[in-house]
Amino acid sequence: MQRFYAGWGALLLMLAVAIGAFGAHMLKTAISADDLTVYETGVHYHMVHALGILAIALAAGQWGESARLRWAARLMLTGIVLFSGSLYVLSISGIKALGAITPLGGVAFIAAWLLLALEAFSRRESRR
Template sequence: MQRRWMMLGAVMTMLSVAIGAFGAHMLKDTIGPAAIATYETGVQYHMIHALALLIIGLTAGQLGASTKLKWAARLLFIGIIVFSGSLYVLSISGIKILGAITPIGGVAFIAGWLLLALDVWQRGKDRS
């Protein structure tokens, strides 16, 4: 589990840099300021949650794999795809209905962070 999520976290972090650079250099003059702001929000959340996948991999290495950690990683990955992905497509295409699925990715982020917190907290209680 540790290697898989650290590798995926590294790839997703690399993609967030590439997608951010694409937006800054290729889209800046093509789409308006509001769309660029939406795109940048997607990049920020993408990067933060890609780093979180690395943290989950490190946590699994320190504490061992668990069902909660696996689901936390899955939910954060789904959140990147749905939340950030919908913002990328929305900002480039202007298809407003995509904004309706963005909160689904946000809920996945929240659930992933909650599972990570619960896993670490419960393991800490077991050691005391």
């Protein structure tokens, strides 16, 4: 689990950088300033939650694997697709209906962070 999610976290970070660079260089003159802000919000949340997946991978290595950690990583990935993905497509296409999908990604992010917190609080500190 640790290597699997560390690999996916790294790939998602690479993708966030590429998508961000595309927006900064190719979309700056192609879409409105407001749409570019929406796009950049998607990149920001994409980056933060890809780092979250890396944090989950590190936690799995430190604490051991668990269903909560697995679900936290899955929910962060789902959030990236729904939240950031909908913002990317919305800002480029102008299809406002996609804004209805964005909050579902936000809920996935919140649930993922909650699962990570519950896992952390459920672990007993080792006494040496």
